[in-house]
Amino acid sequence: xxxxxxxxTAGWSYKDWVPNFYPKNQSAGFDWLQFYAHxxxxxxxxxxxxxxxxxxxxxxxxxxxxxxxxxxxxxKLHQDFTHKRKYDExxxxxxxxxxxxxxxxxRLGGLLIQFPYSYSxxxxxxxxxxxxxxxxxxxxxxxxxxxxxxxxxxALDFFKENxxxxxxxxxxxxxxxxxxxxxxxxxxxxxxxxxxxxxxxxKSLANFGKPQTxxxxxxxxxxxxxxxxxxxxxxxxxxxxxxxxxxxxxxxNHPQGDAVANAFELIHLLEGKRxxxxxxxxxxxxxxxxxxx
Amino acid sequence: MRTIFHLDLDAFFVxxxxxxxxxxxxxxxxVGGDPKYGRGVVAAxxxxxxxxxxxxxxxxxxxxKLCPHGIYLxxxxxxxxxxxxxxxxxxxxxxxxxxxxxxxxxxxxxxxTQKMYGSMFGFATRLQKEIWDKVGLxxxxxxxxxxxxxxxxxxxxxxxxxxxxxxxxxxEFLAPMPVETIPGVGKVMKQSLNNRGxxxxxxxxxxxxxxxxxxxxxxxxDLWHKANGEGTEYLTIQRTRKSISRxxxxxNDVTSEEELRNTxxxxxxxxxxxxxxxxxxxxxxxxxxxYTDFQTLTRxxxxxxxxxxxxxxxxxxxxxKKARTRRVGVRLxxxxxTNFSVLSEQEYLFEDYEVKRKKMLRxxxxxxxxxxxxxxxxxxxxxxxxxKGMENYFQIR
Numbered sequence: 001x002x003x004x005x006x007x008x009t010a011g012w013s014y015k016d017w018v019p020n021f022y023p024k025n026q027s028a029g030f031d032w033l034q035f036y037a038h039x040x041x042x043x044x045x046x047x048x049x050x051x052x053x054x055x056x057x058x059x060x061x062x063x064x065x066x067x068x069x070x071x072x073x074x075x076k077l078h079q080d081f082t083h084k085r086k087y088d089e090x091x092x093x094x095x096x097x098x099x100x101x102x103x104x105x106x107r108l109g110g111l112l113i114q115f116p117y118s119y120s121x122x123x124x125x126x127x128x129x130x131x132x133x134x135x136x137x138x139x140x141x142x143x144x145x146x147x148x149x150x151x152x153x154x155a156l157d158f159f160k161e162n163x164x165x166x167x168x169x170x171x172x173x174x175x176x177x178x179x180x181x182x183x184x185x186x187x188x189x190x191x192x193x194x195x196x197x198x199x200x201x202x203k204s205l206a207n208f209g210k211p212q213t214x215x216x217x218x219x220x221x222x223x224x225x226x227x228x229x230x231x232x233x234x235x236x237x238x239x240x241x242x243x244x245x246x247x248x249x250x251x252x253n254h255p256q257g258d259a260v261a262n263a264f265e266l267i268h269l270l271e272g273k274r275x276x277x278x279x280x281x282x283x284x285x286x287x288x289x290x291x292x293x
Numbered sequence: 294m295r296t297i298f299h300l301d302l303d304a305f306f307v308x309x310x311x312x313x314x315x316x317x318x319x320x321x322x323x324v325g326g327d328p329k330y331g332r333g334v335v336a337a338x339x340x341x342x343x344x345x346x347x348x349x350x351x352x353x354x355x356x357x358k359l360c361p362h363g364i365y366l367x368x369x370x371x372x373x374x375x376x377x378x379x380x381x382x383x384x385x386x387x388x389x390x391x392x393x394x395x396x397x398x399x400x401x402x403x404x405x406t407q408k409m410y411g412s413m414f415g416f417a418t419r420l421q422k423e424i425w426d427k428v429g430l431x432x433x434x435x436x437x438x439x440x441x442x443x444x445x446x447x448x449x450x451x452x453x454x455x456x457x458x459x460x461x462x463x464x465e466f467l468a469p470m471p472v473e474t475i476p477g478v479g480k481v482m483k484q485s486l487n488n489r490g491x492x493x494x495x496x497x498x499x500x501x502x503x504x505x506x507x508x509x510x511x512x513x514x515d516l517w518h519k520a521n522g523e524g525t526e527y528l529t530i531q532r533t534r535k536s537i538s539r540x541x542x543x544x545n546d547v548t549s550e551e552e553l554r555n556t557x558x559x560x561x562x563x564x565x566x567x568x569x570x571x572x573x574x575x576x577x578x579x580x581x582x583x584y585t586d587f588q589t590l591t592r593x594x595x596x597x598x599x600x601x602x603x604x605x606x607x608x609x610x611x612x613x614k615k616a617r618t619r620r621v622g623v624r625l626x627x628x629x630x631t632n633f634s635v636l637s638e639q640e641y642l643f644e645d646y647e648v649k650r651k652k653m654l655r656x657x658x659x660x661x662x663x664x665x666x667x668x669x670x671x672x673x674x675x676x677x678x679x680x681k682g683m684e685n686y687f688q689i690r
Binding site: 226227228232273288290291 | 369
């Protein structure tokens with residue numbers, strides 16, 4: 001049986017998606033999330049990583065996606081839990097409240113728990129993840145670990161035993177980056193695409209910690225996947241899709257709307273080459289989309 | 294008699310360019326260089342460009358004179374490599390053996406797969422459709438009893454053609470074709486043959502091989518054999534998988550022969566299961582033995598191709614016993630199989646016991662595939678239950 005595909009982008013609020021996705025002339029009532037949810041059935045929320053979002057804001061999101069019946073939000077866990085690893089009961093409550101609110105209205109996809117690159121596989125890390133699993137035991141957890149030490153059977157068994165989804169990432173092949181290869185550890189797959197802009201990625205690593213403009217920060221994600229790369233990606237995802245009930249694909253190559261264009265192309269490829277409903281703005285900006293609309 | 298497929302992606306570079314930019318459809322497209330600078334040669338050209346007399350390897354300057362309104366592109370090398378790999382991945386799902394002859398050409402040895410895939414022509418049609426539907430690339434396929442005939446076949450009805458040369462009819466099939474149809478016969482050789490009054494392949498076969506030996510040496514003899522429908526039957530093999538193996542490191546070093554035997558039996562079961570799932574047989578059995586002081590030994594033996602746990606185990610255990618000459622603890626053991634071939638039912642037609650056992654093993658494979666490996670364990674010993682927890686330590690080489 002075909003799994004359910006949730007294909008979307010990491011965030012929806014990017015000024016530089018105007019006019020390539022969001023139209024230039026917007027009426028007073030025009031809402032970006034509402035527009036986004038007309039075309040996609042999921043989004044990854046990254047603002048929750050930087051701050052504890054007010055429940056009112058979450059309530060607003062739920063209302064705005066009302067017309068897309070199966071739309072879900074994947075919530076990125078706050079950095080206090082993953083990078084600083086210092087949190088208290090209040091922090092837990094703040095996260096849990098929003099998760100429960102989304103869950104009650106059937107809008108929660110899962111919780112993305114992204115650790116820094118330096119987070120390696122050892123007894124302490126395993127225990128720590130287990131602790132988080134216990135705190136968020138009633139939601140789907142997608143765990144992103146990027147250190148190569150996790151690339152072994154014992155680590156994968158740990159994920160399987162704790163019903164955690166091993167988050168697969170695609171990023172430029174520099175240094176000891178793991179090659180894109182979807183891994184299955186439970187009944188869901190979560191795949192994130194960061195683009196393959198090796199040069200900007202290297203530059204960004206060199207400037208890590210220094211103050212940067214939005215453009216400088218974003219430049220490492222500035223990448224449009226080519227048709228050949230997409231068909232390779234399609235083949236790899238299809239090789240694991242029979243093992244899961246749900247495949248989540250998140251495009252994070254956001255500058256200028258590349259993520260949106262590639263997300264539409266992956267919907268076409270992964271969902272039986274179906275014609276895709278797209279706004280004319282994106283077709284105009286990315287002419288190769290004409291073939292799939 | 295072998296069944297060799299030759300798959301040739303039609304105007305491959307141009308086909309990929311058309312995926313990248315669909316506006317190039319139905320237009321004369323030439324990949325290879327910039328005519329403004331007059332350098333380079335045509336790497337590929339569309340069928341529309343060929344109607345103007347263009348062909349691969351033609352200087353780009355000449356091409357431009359013949360077809361000035363053509364669309365000239367430098368090409369996207371990385372994309373060609375990706376699409377070629379994507380096609381190869383599809384082929385690997387079906388073909389036991391693959392030889393990639395170039396970026397856009399593959400030989401498949403499909404011998405013995407008729408039982409699995411039915412008529413070879415029908416299978417080729419499905420394969421061609423799958424590559425078109427999934428990747429959007431047109432492909433032509435030639436099916437023959439050797440590589441030369443299959444290659445000539447794939448070139449017969451391009452684009453999107455399938456040509457099946459009936460075994461035994463190779464010579465008749467080739468007879469009316471011009472001599473330059475034979476792979477390796479270029480302009481110079483063609484001229485040389487034409488000067489001798491040889492225009493079609495039948496003209497070659499009417500003469501004795503010695504004639505060509507005298508005129509062109511070893512190449513001439515080879516040409517004569519090709520003209521007679523003979524050619525290499527075996528691929529320059531890049532096996533889709535080099536070996537299937539399992540090994541385990543013991544928690545505590547082992548001295549008990551019984552424990553080694555039980556572990557080897559369990560590992561063999563896993564290997565044989567993987568082998569049967571692929572529909573393959575293996576003819577080389579390897580074992581690996583590592584003593585407590587890390588001295589590591591490997592041994593192998595070649596036998597009649599098999600996918601049977603019992604035969605693999607008996608061979609592996611025999612190798613293990615012979616290899617284990619020291620009275621010290623064993624740290625690791627492993628078993629593997631290599632040298633794959635496709636399961637050939639024909640060989641067992643008159644051997645009732647083997648046929649029954651094969652059917653039983655196939656049923657076991659299906660049950661395990663559906664309900665997990667542990668759902669059916671061969672009843673050698675209850676010790677297998679103890680081994681369940683060892684899964685974590687198995688590695689696939």
